Amino acid sequence: xxxxxxxxxxxxxxxxxxxxxxxxxxxxxxxxxxxxxxxxxxxxxxxxxxxxxxxxxxxxxxxxxxxxxxxxxxxxxxxxxxxxxxxxxxxxxxxxxxxxxxxxxxxxxxxxxxxxxxxxxxxxxxxxxxxxxxxxxxxxxxxxxxxxxxxxxxxxxxxxxxxxxxxxxxxxxxxxxxxxxxxxxxxxxxxxxxxxxxxxxxxxxxxxxxxxxxxxxxxxxxxxxxxxxxxxxxxxxxxxxxxxxxxxxxxxxxxxxxxxxxxxxxxxxxxxxxxxxxxxxxxxxxxxxxxxxxxxxxxxxxxxxxxxxx
Amino acid sequence: xxxxxxxxxxxxxxxxxxxxxxxxxxxxxxxxxxxxxxxxxxxxxxxxxxxxxxxxxxxxxxxxxxxxxxxxxxxxxxxxxxxxxxxxxxxxxxxxxxxxxxxxxxxxxxxxxxxxxxxxxxxxxxxxxxxxxxxxxxxxxxxxxxxxxxxxxxxxxxxxxxxxxxxxxxxxxxxxxxxxxxxxxxxxxxxxxxxxxxxxxxxxxxxxxxxxxxxxxxxxxxxxxxxxxxxxxxxxxxxxxxxxxxxxxxxxxxxxxxxxxxxxxxxxxxxxxxxxxxxxxxxxxxxxxxxxxxxxxxxxxxxxxxxxxxxxxxxxxxxxxxxxxxxxxxxxxxxxxxxxxxxxxxxxxxxxxxxxxxxxxxxxxxxxxxxxxxxxxxxxxxxxxxxxxxxxxxxxxxxxxxxxxxxxxxxxxxxxxxxxxxxxxxxxxxxxxxxxxxxxxxxxxxxxxxxxxxxxxxxxxxxxxxxxxxxxxxxxxxxxxxxxxxxxxxxxxxxxxxxxxxxxxxxxxxxxxxxxxxxxxxxxxxxxxxxxxxxxxxxxxxxxxxxxxxxxxxxxxxxxxxxxxxxxxxxxxxxxxxxxxxxxxxxxxxxxxxxxxxxxxxxxxxxxxxxxxxxxxxxxxxxxxxxxxxxxxxxxxxxxx
Numbered sequence: 026x027x028x029x030x031x032x033x034x035x036x037x038x039x040x041x042x043x044x045x046x047x048x049x050x051x052x053x054x055x056x057x058x059x060x061x062x063x064x065x066x067x068x069x070x071x072x073x074x075x076x077x078x079x080x081x082x083x084x085x086x087x088x089x090x091x092x093x094x095x096x097x098x099x100x101x102x103x104x105x106x107x108x109x110x111x112x113x114x115x116x117x118x119x120x121x122x123x124x125x126x127x128x129x130x131x132x133x134x135x136x137x138x139x140x141x142x143x144x145x146x147x148x149x150x151x152x153x154x155x156x157x158x159x160x161x162x163x164x165x166x167x168x169x170x171x172x173x174x175x176x177x178x179x180x181x182x183x184x185x186x187x188x189x190x191x192x193x194x195x196x197x198x199x200x201x202x203x204x205x206x207x208x209x210x211x212x213x214x215x216x217x218x219x220x221x222x223x224x225x226x227x228x229x230x231x232x233x234x235x236x237x238x239x240x241x242x243x244x245x246x247x248x249x250x251x252x253x254x255x256x257x258x259x260x261x262x263x264x265x266x267x268x269x270x271x272x273x274x275x276x277x278x279x280x281x282x283x284x285x286x287x288x289x290x291x292x293x294x295x296x297x298x299x300x301x302x303x304x305x306x307x308x309x310x311x312x313x314x315x316x317x318x319x320x321x322x323x324x325x326x327x328x329x330x331x332x333x334x335x
Numbered sequence: 336x337x338x339x340x341x342x343x344x345x346x347x348x349x350x351x352x353x354x355x356x357x358x359x360x361x362x363x364x365x366x367x368x369x370x371x372x373x374x375x376x377x378x379x380x381x382x383x384x385x386x387x388x389x390x391x392x393x394x395x396x397x398x399x400x401x402x403x404x405x406x407x408x409x410x411x412x413x414x415x416x417x418x419x420x421x422x423x424x425x426x427x428x429x430x431x432x433x434x435x436x437x438x439x440x441x442x443x444x445x446x447x448x449x450x451x452x453x454x455x456x457x458x459x460x461x462x463x464x465x466x467x468x469x470x471x472x473x474x475x476x477x478x479x480x481x482x483x484x485x486x487x488x489x490x491x492x493x494x495x496x497x498x499x500x501x502x503x504x505x506x507x508x509x510x511x512x513x514x515x516x517x518x519x520x521x522x523x524x525x526x527x528x529x530x531x532x533x534x535x536x537x538x539x540x541x542x543x544x545x546x547x548x549x550x551x552x553x554x555x556x557x558x559x560x561x562x563x564x565x566x567x568x569x570x571x572x573x574x575x576x577x578x579x580x581x582x583x584x585x586x587x588x589x590x591x592x593x594x595x596x597x598x599x600x601x602x603x604x605x606x607x608x609x610x611x612x613x614x615x616x617x618x619x620x621x622x623x624x625x626x627x628x629x630x631x632x633x634x635x636x637x638x639x640x641x642x643x644x645x646x647x648x649x650x651x652x653x654x655x656x657x658x659x660x661x662x663x664x665x666x667x668x669x670x671x672x673x674x675x676x677x678x679x680x681x682x683x684x685x686x687x688x689x690x691x692x693x694x695x696x697x698x699x700x701x702x703x704x705x706x707x708x709x710x711x712x713x714x715x716x717x718x719x720x721x722x723x724x725x726x727x728x729x730x731x732x733x734x735x736x737x738x739x740x741x742x743x744x745x746x747x748x749x750x751x752x753x754x755x756x757x758x759x760x761x762x763x764x765x766x767x768x769x770x771x772x773x774x775x776x777x778x779x780x781x782x783x784x785x786x787x788x789x790x791x792x793x794x795x796x797x798x799x800x801x802x803x804x805x806x807x808x809x810x811x812x813x814x815x816x817x818x819x820x821x822x823x824x825x826x827x828x829x830x831x832x833x834x835x836x837x838x839x840x841x842x843x844x845x846x847x848x849x850x851x852x853x854x855x856x857x858x859x860x861x862x863x864x865x866x867x868x869x870x871x872x873x874x875x876x877x878x879x880x881x882x883x884x885x886x887x888x889x890x891x892x893x894x895x896x897x898x899x900x901x902x903x904x905x906x907x908x909x910x911x912x913x914x915x916x917x918x919x920x921x922x923x924x925x926x927x928x929x930x931x932x933x934x935x936x937x938x939x940x941x942x943x944x945x946x947x948x949x950x951x952x953x954x955x956x957x958x959x960x961x962x963x964x965x966x967x968x969x970x971x972x973x974x975x976x
């Protein structure tokens with residue numbers, strides 16, 4: 026009898042626990058503290074999200090995160106949500122369209138795509154691209170004896186090019202810039218700009234710099250004895266001399282700090298470029314062009330030192 | 336065509352045809368397949384060149400580097416079969432052309448993927464797009480960076496490579512293959528043919544041997560036998576042929592025996608018939624000769640007797656005797672005619688002559704007989720001329736009319752001539768007793784008289800139509816008869832028509848009994864009765880006669896007379912080996928070769944007639960008619976005067 030009463034008790038307890046768990050799970054789905062809106066699953070996006078969760082693993086359980094696509098955000102239940110993290114440009118745009126009073130942190134988007142006023146909500150961003158100053162610093166630190174920089178601007182990157190020109194000239198570099206409208210003008214533009222060897226800066230412009238043009242660009246620059254400065258590891262793999270970039274994992278870690286602060290009620294950090302970065306170098310190209318390069322770590326250290334100088 | 340082929344040809348055809356078909360089909364198939372392979376390889380090679388060139392020229396086109404392009408193109412041009420190369424930019428404008436390439440087809444703008452197509456008969460054009468090489472630039476960072484800027488990155492077209500490949504290699508290759516194929520087929524055909532002929536001899540050989548044996552049997556070598564060859568049908572065939580040959584040989588032998596028997600029999604019969612005929616001829620000749628001699632003398636005596644003054648009773652009796660003698664003479668004449676015709680010694684001499692005088696003579700001759708029987712005899716006047724021997728034709732007509740008159744009891748006998756194209760048809764119609772159809776052929780045989788079983792003398796001898804038939808056959812004048820018993824008969828003779836000649840040929844009709852007074856005649860006959868009869872008749876006509884029984888006697892008498900004779904009349908048979916022709920020659924030797932002469936003969940034999948005619952002398956038959964002799968003498972007298 027006694028045994029059966031205990032067994033019954035145990036059963037009831039188990040049932041209630043299960044029910045509670047089911048209920049909490051049901052409500053938690055709609056109202057976890059962190060709502061992640063991602064442009065895509067996997068790839069750089071998945072990496073960023075994983076890094077974010079990893080970094081917050083001490084404070085939050087996996088049940089505290091909800092990951093949805095940009096199209097689901099318009100109807101998403103936001104009760105109990107304390108912060109929205111967007112991953113990718115599309116996710117940022119989607120979230121910006123719905124006016125919510127929650128803090129929004131935009132990650133993994135380029136500087137150009139960020140709209141601070143979108144959605145009127147308090148928001149901040151961690152860009153994926155590098156600040157121009159860092160790129161200029163990288164050029165200066167990696168190739169101290171090269172003074173000439175060439176920039177080819179496409180229709181989408183004219184502003185960026187001008188900013189780069191200004192920054193570089195401020196740093197004492199000689200900048201030659203030209204704007205073209207299609208890839209067919211590339212050869213002529215390069216012939217003109219690189220008449221004397223200069224560092225060609227590749228801007229994230231798909232019209233000019235894409236899978237099909239990069240080989241001819243690299244060949245031309247090689248023949249003109251000019252190195253290419255890229256913006257992603259793929260560029261250095263393809264034949265650019267060096268590139269400065271931040272990995273999604275680094276972005277995720279930086280985002281985790283911001284989320285922690287926000288959850289602690291310290292508000293969102295300021296919109297910022299990625300704090301951490303990497304330098305990638307193609308030593309084969311360097312040898313081919315006869316350029317002596319320091320190791321990427323050394324160059325990165327020198328850049329950090331320069332950035333930390335007041 | 337194949338129906339006329341022999342065994343060997345058929346066997347060869349059966350062996351060669353399937354082989355040939357298989358050889359042609361296989362050669363065609365393999366040649367075709369090899370050609371297709373070669374063509375495909377050739378095209379693939381061209382495409383490979385173009386692809387290689389397109390890949391190699393990517394940067395040169397991107398950078399507009401003509402020198403590099405030239406180098407590349409030159410390298411390609413050195414490849415076998417490459418005619419020309421053109422590289423065009425993305426607008427289709429030519430960056431470079433080299434070799435033989437049709438400039439007309441440029442600028443060339445076609446963004447379809449690489450292709451090849453036949454440009455003309457001699458070249459294949461391969462078109463390859465020059466596209467930028469793709470280098471993977473996607474990574475996580477750039478992906479995210481460029482997310483807002485999804486530029487649709489397609490492989491940009493930089494330009495195109497146009498490459499013309501010559502077909503001449505292909506054509507040369509094709510020709511080579513076709514030649515090889517043709518030679519193969521020919522060799523196979525030749526080989527098969529030789530093999531087939533060799534093998535067919537095994538099949539056709541025995542058959543040909545049998546065929547040759549059959550051919551020889553067909554030519555009469557019945558002892559020919561086919562050697563036993565093979566088995567089955569061939570064996571049966573050989574045995575059959577041998578049996579057939581044996582049968583044929585025995586049948587042939589049998590037949591030959593029978594033919595020989597029949598021939599021998601026929602020969603015997605023929606000889607018998609010939610002997611009989613000879614006997615008949617001899618009998619006729621002998622009979623007529625023997626009858627003629629006394630008849631000859633009799634008529635001469637009657638003629639002489641009529642010259643004397645006689646009492647009225649005696650004169651009447653003489654007339655009776657003369658008529659009887661005349662009948663016997665006619666009878667002998669007819670027999671003579673038949674024998675002459677049978678002897679074949681008559682030679683017709685056809686010439687154009689008027690019919691009317693013949694009609695007149697026949698009418699004059701037959702009118703007394705017709706009047707006697709109370710018949711109306713009418714010969715319709717005619718102006719036509721015919722082509723025939725007038726004398727023989729007159730005999731034909733005369734016999735027909737006399738026959739008609741003889742066998743018509745009452746009514747009429749009508750003779751009429753009608754012209755039918757270039758023929759004359761002369762019909763003798765009578766209202767006589769008619770001839771039943773079954774007898775219309777036998778009436779032409781000798782001594783046949785349908786309506787005279789009692790052989791009444793007044794109805795003739797039954798030789799008239801026999802003579803007519805012999806004469807018309809000799810003259811080639813068709814003779815036909817239409818008759819029904821009781822409705823009369825129509826005998827018709829057809830002879831060629833001849834155009835009338837202006838000169839009447841009938842001058843000789845005017846025959847006056849000339850004056851024979853003083854005509855010197857040498858007369859010779861070994862029959863004293865005949866000699867005296869003839870000489871007394873001639874003397875009664877006023878001729879001077881030197882008569883003899885032999886040649887020697889005659890020549891002596893002529894010597895004695897001291898005057899040359901004006902004509903010699905000699906009997907043919909003079910006893911011994913002497914004959915009239917010898918006498919004539921002897922007398923002519925003495926008195927000139929042109930001395931007229933005549934032979935009298937009681938022989939009706941063909942050899943006598945032939946001899947006399949051969950010597951160029953006129954022949955008078957016994958019994959001699961005084962009128963005929965006188966006519967001859969008149970003619971001689973006229974020429975000698």
